[in-house]
Amino acid sequence: MENLIEMQNIVKVFPPSLVALDNVTVEFRKGEIHAIVGENGAGKSTLMKILYGMEERGAGEILHHGKPIHFKQPGDAIASGIGMVHQEILLIPEYTVWENVVLGVEPRNVWGRLDAAKAQAQVAQKIQEFQLNLNPTALVEDISVAARQKVEILKLLFRNVSVLILDEPTAVLTPQEIPQLFSELRRLKDNGHTILFISHHLDEVIELSDRTTVLRKGQKIATVDTASTSKRELAQMMVGREVIFSSIANQGQPGEVVFSVENLNHAHHNGHQFLKDINFAVRAGEIVGVAGVEGNGQLELVNAIMGLLEHTSGKISVNGKEITHLPILERRKLISFVSQDRGKMGASITASIRENSMMTHHRLNPRLSRWKGRLLVGEATRQFTREIEKQFSVSMGDMDNAFRSLSGGNQQKVILGRELLLNSPFLLLDQPTRGLDVGSIEYVHQQILNMRDNQRAILLISADLEELFRLSDRILVLHRGRIVADLAAEQTSLEEVGILMLEGKEKDHE
Structure with a gap:
């Protein structure tokens, strides 16, 4: 298989002396899915931003179809068929799907005005061609996060990009949405596209990629055929030591109730109820996990606890002190808070x-x-x-x-x-390891367990079910704003929790 892109001896130094990339050489083949992995700060995003024209390289050469290229801005890269989808979704929520897709390259009529009918038809044709299952007339603010990510990809396909760079493409997706994305990426590959993706999730790398390049501290460690390696070997190359993937959580020794929510409700002015009769407690020395498909009340629960959302009714207490109507600064004396939106x-x-x-x-x-x-x-x-x-x-x-x-x-x-x-006696952790590499996740997990063993009460919201099972003593499942299950972690399974997340009821054991 021919090399489509060759990045040779790439060097990047950020002032005054941070070496982000140290003489990195890597080749990307036409029609492959190529993963780039490494710890935080290893240089993954910097390497891809140099390819995309977002960062200037300090030294080195880039060849595209064997010819030297030097993109000064992303527009140059897109014109050459190379596009990038970033972690942060950069769409206009008030615009429709088709309006977002054609923005900047709108088809015009003879009077120089936007030809809306032609634009809509062209976008619909691209959606059908790549089987993206999108409604071109839907407002972006009304579609799921997974659909918005597909719109970002569609924007690049509309510009006839043949190389797609994806930076942490699954970071904003729920576990149930990831297989669909992977199916679409495989279809793009079968259609001749080259896909380069940065990921911290080694299970996804093993499942999806043809080859994997490992960076560590700005240097390339190896490029390997993914089928010939393992998650454990990749992790060891990334961090320079063995990483433990098995469960590390021993059962906690819960004490007195530290945090409690009683009959919490929140209804929007349009009548939609985001939280319905929420009741639970977290004890000292206990980690309670919260599972749920995105949009089922997790964000509203977090915001109500932190005083960012005025709930309709209910009571919230920490260490026996009611905080329901306290200002945010007063709550912060009792609550450590890691938000999902850093x-x-x-x-x-x-x-x-x-x-x-x-x-x-x-x-x-x-x-x-x-x-x-x-x-x-x-x-x-x-x-x-x-x-x-x-x-x-x-x-x-x-x-x-x-x-x-x-x-x-x-x-x-x-x-x-x-x-x-x-x-603080109570820790509220909302997606605390999102965007971290495997070594860092292992370390953070151990820190969270240490906090629990020091008799802190912890509420952990995570879209990563494996993380919840690795850390939690109990798992609450949110479905359409209700707690539909409160389960001891060692007495349930990923399958059971997944069904509850999707259906809101216990699976049929018959």
Whole structure:
């Protein structure tokens, strides 16, 4: 099989001295699915952004069909048939599917105006050609996250892209949505497309890819035929040591109730009820997992607990103190919170890494600030930030750089470190390992278990059922805003929980 793209001796250094890519050479073949894996900060996204024209390379050469290329911007890459779908979905919610797809390349009539009928017909034809099962006239805000991701792919196919770069394509999908995406990617491959995808999920890499390139600390470790390797071997190449994938959670020793929700309800002004009679408790030394297909009330539950959503009725308590009507800052004295949306809720991406490390701590720890958090104490905050860097293995560089300068995985590590180091009795963790590599996930899981063993009460919301089973003492299943099951983790199965997530009722054992 011929090499379609050759990236030779690629070097990238971010000022002042962070070596992101160190003499990396990799080839991508026409008509293959090629995975790029590595720890957070290994250089995966940087390598693909250089190929796509989003980042300038410091040295090296890129060949496309054997000819040197140098894309100065993504538009140049798209014109050459190379497109990229990012983790963050970049669509206009108020526009229809077809309007989003043609935006920027709209067909025009003889008067130079948008030919809406022609555009809609062209998009419908592309949907049919690639069997993407989308309604071209649906508003993007009304379709699922999985459908929105398909719209992003459709945008590139509409521009006749033959090479698709996908950055963590399953990060926003539920387990039930992933097989459909994989089927569509295989169809694209069979149609002659080349697919390059970055992933932290090694099970997906093994299932989907033809070949896999492993990066570690900016260097290429190997490119292997995926069929000839294993999840364990890939993980060891990624992190330089053996990674344990089996269950690490021993049964906890629950104590007194720390967190409770009683008769919690939330109805939208249009009458739709997102939360219906929610009742549960989390005890000291216990991890309670929450499973559910996205959109079944998980986000509303999290926002109600944190005071970001005014619920219709009900009571929320921590350590016997009712917090139902307390302001957010008062709740934060009792709750450590990791949000699923680190860019909007978990951090201020334009503030420095150090400032983000201090958030909430600066209000509670007099060593770190003066005048009720208005002035940070320089040396104390630097020491604290270095503690997070060391304890959570963050590739940080200069802590006074903007938070957005970190990779997504390293941003998540800073947020996790900040929240786990708060001395709060209750931890609310919403997708805490999303975007982390296998080594980091293993470490974070151990930290969560340590918190549990220190008698912290933990509520864990995760779209990863294996993660829930690996950590949880009990699993709650949310379906259409109701808790339809409260199960001891060791007495249920992935199959049973999956059926409850989809159907909201116990499986038929007959």
